Amino acid sequence: MDDHAVGSQRHLSRRSLIATGALAAGALGASAPVGTAFGPSPARAAAGVTKKVTIYAEQLPGGLFGYGLAPGQATVPGPLLEMYEGDTLEITLVNTTNQRLSIHPHGVDYSTESDGSPLNASFNNPGETRTYVWRSREMFAAAGRRFMPGSAGYWHYHDHAMGTDHGTAGVAKGLYGALIVRRRGDILPEKQFTVVFHDMTINNRMAPETPMFEANLGQRVEWIAIGHGNLFHTFHLHAHRWADNRTGMLEGPSDPSLVIDNKDLNPGSSFGFQVLAGEGVGPGAWMYHCHVQNHSDGGMAGIFLVRNADGSMPPGAEEAIHRFQGHTHTHGS
Amino acid sequence: MDDHAVGSQRHLSRRSLIATGALAAGALGASAPVGTAFGPSPARAAAGVTKKVTIYAEQLPGGLFGYGLAPGQATVPGPLLEMYEGDTLEITLVNTTNQRLSIHPHGVDYSTESDGSPLNASFNNPGETRTYVWRSREMFAAAGRRFMPGSAGYWHYHDHAMGTDHGTAGVAKGLYGALIVRRRGDILPEKQFTVVFHDMTINNRMAPETPMFEANLGQRVEWIAIGHGNLFHTFHLHAHRWADNRTGMLEGPSDPSLVIDNKDLNPGSSFGFQVLAGEGVGPGAWMYHCHVQNHSDGGMAGIFLVRNADGSMPPGAEEAIHRFQGHTHTHGS
């Protein structure tokens, strides 16, 4: 777990940034493992700890803004943040820009001072540094046999102050990222991809510049999908599926959850799941895309490249990538 | 529970109307307890009973229409109606207006005469009184180990006859409300809020006129969220979360449900959940809003004011409310 903990992401920043399908990673958005000692084993139990993270909000080329774990390393989306139920994250946000901005999380606990909203005067003025505290916890008993839910989930964070009191300009320009709160015992993935459906873009890019996510056959891959902006979307992944519940896996034979391969991904919502790359279907260039027809035609599509188990390219994949790079934005035959 | 039963809502009408975030409650939409002997205890078992309710459909200032439990008391949204699985509601709808209208419920059982649709000639002509019967029931065994679902849920009712055969004008003008069917043993709340996302409004109001819902720190608050109109929306509540299942609470450690704080709220859909006000985050002025950016910027936002446990104002809350009243409708800095 150490390789995966947020506290250690600072020295893993280059790898974890790449893993999020970050803008800086180039046209194909090549991804790499977040950590090394990081197989499909149950998460280790641990007492709740407090981790301190410094995040830098920076202006990027092309009118974009990003969050990063070190100066000069901001990306779109920002770094993937993770914690276990019971942990606390102390986020020191350094605003290196000339804009008012903030960081507002979903799913975790925070006081009004850490709300990240102008409503509560919780934001960074230009050049200002401010600390936001995010807490999490396990489920706890309510009356009867029921439990008030804990914090575990596939969440996200975003600006809530640039442009409008809801951070509309900040979100539009790339100030967003994924936040995972795990329950102890959760299965850890080998690779992680952050996919943000945001107006007509994926991670603020359009095909063929959308991220190409890569894994080897059989690797346990975790997808975190986030919606933003003004439009409705549906996330579809070819040749893979997941349970529409907290983990994406069935809790047992009597788990009643829907199994799906297409899910609404609307502004402010997020979900996550794990698949075994190419399991049962083989390697290849598999599409992920918005299933709204004029969105996919307009560029909301990308490639999930499942390589052979040894990392080599499977037959046909190069040709598919070539087609993708040349044949997007088709609005009619 | 008596204070909460529909049969007794007639003499509780002022309080229950206020509790729904009713239009008449003023700009801040102050809310108050629905009942007094009404703590977080399991619901009492009871045999199915039939309750008779008279509802008055009335024209309101500003071109609105509303349902009310007494003449001159119509509100937007209409009164919160509740029943237990097995109960029957006999709704006598008095149409005091010059428009054709009806009342159509979701989730419960009714014959075609009580459908509330012009298709089945089930509506009130101008000035007409008509009775609609809504029944409910518990789950019952299907073949195998499965059960056909009972009626328990966070439902709603609305006009299905004004303007068009689908009641488009009636819904647009405020003829809608919440309907809860409880399963015996469900935990009862201390406060209840009805939130209707309807085109660019919340309960037919825009910020800063949207309802301000109030509770004291730790109170068990029930939210009922309803979607109407022509647009898609997502409901987000700051600093609180819920399980995406029937009750909003986990049924136990193996309940696989997603835990969320943002959910699609589209026309005809509804959901509900209970939170402990400010639990784990403290008191303050917490925002609830549509997370579609141009909807929140356009006025689909309001305040959930969590007071101190003794009812006094927490630090910063007055300032936040003041900001909210002056700084809405921001479409760019």
Added chain:
Amino acid sequence: MDDHAVGSQRHLSRRSLIATGALAAGALGASAPVGTAFGPSPARAAAGVTKKVTIYAEQLPGGLFGYGLAPGQATVPGPLLEMYEGDTLEITLVNTTNQRLSIHPHGVDYSTESDGSPLNASFNNPGETRTYVWRSREMFAAAGRRFMPGSAGYWHYHDHAMGTDHGTAGVAKGLYGALIVRRRGDILPEKQFTVVFHDMTINNRMAPETPMFEANLGQRVEWIAIGHGNLFHTFHLHAHRWADNRTGMLEGPSDPSLVIDNKDLNPGSSFGFQVLAGEGVGPGAWMYHCHVQNHSDGGMAGIFLVRNADGSMPPGAEEAIHRFQGHTHTHGS
């Protein structure tokens, strides 16, 4: 089960086509049982088998295209395909048209050759015949107590190659249908209806030409709902409800699933459920419709005709059907 198996649908084609609410079945879209020895009993256990099906893609009057199980029998939507977890379907698609097209499934396993996408050069040129292989499987153990999900679900298939690389023209013109993968032990229905919400149409028709689905009081009816196109929709069925899980039924008293009667039905998504026709509410002409107000007003509504148990017409149903045929497309007054 034999009557229901895909392998035998070729000699059942007329009936199963009708059961899907097919375009060719006339304005009232009368439906009939898919099979005879087909009651509400648990599905029989069986080893996984491979079934071969030939599907003909054909041009239809009115600019439409359809899939069919025999030459000259293409319909919109296409035939309902079914399999059990573990089964394989070998689809031989005969393209009788002058357009590039394909067949792309959701929910099942396929290699890149059977992807149905131009990305993977998986399509039929005009006049070409090509075989697509769809496999399915049961859940299997992951690390810990969890299971990777199996294929069981209410899925669908559609063109992915006509007009654009995402099949936008093919989908728009009717190249879509339902695919069910059952888990062994699932309860089989007596009747089945496929409902596709596609832009402003239901099964590419608008009221009053939308399909009228028919059943006798108490019959176990299975609905398969599919979304396509560019718009968002919500599916609502009057006087019936279902659990928002894999089967639409509760797995037992502790199943935490939401019970709903209105659900988002957006492009690429699908769901299914079973109801007992008119159970608890009686026979009659019940509406199903999109609950987005300007969609239902614009023609996205139809009738679920629940006849008396002996098949005779219940009181008021003829009048309701007459009203529906004359009173649709009401945009005011």
